[in-house]
Amino acid sequence: MTAVPQQRLLRTEIPGPQSVARHRRKTTAVSAGVGVGLPVYITRAGGGILVDVDGNHLIDFGSGIAVTTVGNAAPRVVSAVTRQVADFTHTCFMVTPYDGYVEVCEKLNALTPGDHEKRSALFNSGAEAVENAVKIARHATGRPAVITFDHAYHGRTNLTMALTAKARPYKDGFGPFAGEIYRAPMAYPLRWPGGSEACAQQAFDAFVDTVHTQVGEARTAAVVIEPIQGEGGFIVPPPGWLRRVADWCRQHGILLIADEIQTGFCRTGDWFAAEHEQVVPDLVTTAKGIAGGLPLAAVTGRADLMDAVGTGGLGGTYGGNPVSCAAALAAIEIMIEENLCGRAREIERLFLARLHDLASRYDVIGDVRGRGAMLAVELVTGAGDLTPNPALTAAVNARCHRAGLVTLTCGTYGNVFRFLPPLTAPDALLTEGLDIFESALDAARADH
Incomplete structure (x- = not known):
């Protein structure tokens, strides 16, 4: 309490x-x-x-x-952080590793959707997680193009600004942006031109047409989607739309990256919002609620994808900081027990x-x-x-x-x-x- x-x-x-x-x-x-x-x-x-x-x-x-x-x-988070700070605050996991990083990855592998074999990597912010998920997707597929959606928000780095839809204040004056990013219409029931009843089918058709005509399925590495859009307006796509996008991606060898940075960790009534549609993404990005207020982010995904990147291809000096990992483990315990x-x-x-x-x-x-x-x-x-x-x-x-x-x-x-x-x-x-x-x-x- x-x-x-x-x-x-x-x-x-x-x-x-x-x-x-x-x-x-x-x-x-x-x-x-x-x-x-x-x-x-x-x-x-x-x-x-x-x-x-x-x-x-x-x-x-x-x-x-x-x-x-x-x-x-939260008292449990405070206690865990206090203990960790007293032991050590940093070594850099890529230099001399520690248990907390591995334990957080194990939790993420168990909690994210799907019962397939998974791997995780830890970072500092949601934008870093999204950027690394795109890196992984491009490396694993050998394809360059990435699809995002109208009203999307994915971060403030150069690549994630390119993925983000809203110009002001996030992109104005900061270009040029990363290339090979393409934007499809979002299934936005309130504002869909054909009306909310037609939104699911028409928005899916528009998405498929965008990829087919503007990009090409064989050139597309990944589709990046927030299961419920955050900064763009808490837009909830109509039932079945996300499921159809996921199935279509799988049919064409395109990876589905679920940006669960705002929706993850119990926020939507499930551990992750994709679960509501029984969607199992290939890669999941997380941050925000993961660590009780301390900076931590992650990419979790299929083991074959996460292991496709060469040794040293992922990481960062502070990624998976031991204090943040201690906070995350305590926060996850609270989420489960309460x-x-x-x-x-x-x-x-x-x-x-x-x-x-x-x-x-x-x-x-x-x-x-x-x-x-x-x-x-x-x-x-x-x-x-x-x-x-x-x-x-x-x-x-x-x-x-x-x-x-x-x-x-x-x-x-x-x-x-x-x-x-x-x-x-x-x-x-x-x-x-x-x-x-x-x-x-x-x-x-x-x-x-």
Whole structure:
């Protein structure tokens, strides 16, 4: 249990005076390219609460962008990290290895979809994991081309920027980008031109046509897909679409890379989102929720693919840092013993009942979607007009922040609210957060 009381408490306006002073200091020391969504400076956190320097206790609906799945400073994670720091902080696994790295790989090999023989390699960030998965796919297949999708987000390295769809702020001014990257239409039911009922079939046909006409099946190494798109707007493809893409890839010797960086580790109510469609990817990339807040990422996949790369072809100085590995092993223990997949499904039921009720009363909610504790609403002009409404979204977000609720927006058009609470947050806190969101939506809608 966390030592931080699970209650919202506002002692000052948000942000408070000490946070404001610290933020002035930030602007003189930190690159302006590093943005801040809510400039409150945190001193403690646990469960579903963040405590700032002014003594305010804020409800956390962001989990550091799906990272603190087991909560901030989970006691078991803290103990494991403390023990490891006391023993050693680094040797570089490629120089002198250690058990923690191997144990994390064993866990990943067991937990990721499929009962085939697997191997894993550890890295520092989600972008590194995706980049290395593409390297592995190209090496193993001898093919150059990679397919990604509209609205995709895969990272900020040069290659992963090429895979990412949204220009601003992620790609603007940073090109030229890596080549042999091709983009297919995403199965986005709300915005599919033929309507949601036709989306699954038409989007699959469009994907196949894109690969066949623009790339060529025999030149395609891999398809990279988020089973539920994250930054692009929490887009959930229609049932059966991912399954058909996976089957088609297998038919043509194309590898399926599932980017489970935001969806993995119990977030969607399964260990991995691909499991919901009974899809077994060839390669899986993970990060975010894997290590209780410490930096760690991985590629896990078929043994023949992972072993195809020559010795020394994968790695990095800090990849699989021993402290992060200790945190990951503890976090995975918590997920198993506390059945956090089941907890994510409980959160889904709590949120969806409330969000669907709001959608029935507010025509500016164009869609409610998601799975587990990865949920979203898309805000539109309303009254049958699905025009994205980023201005209203920003206004609601600002009101939530002022009321002590940490919320995140996303989406290609900047009009999607995403809800990513820690799986350890109590129901009463989640309900209070939804109350705040409803009040903010009501007030902002009246102003707009």
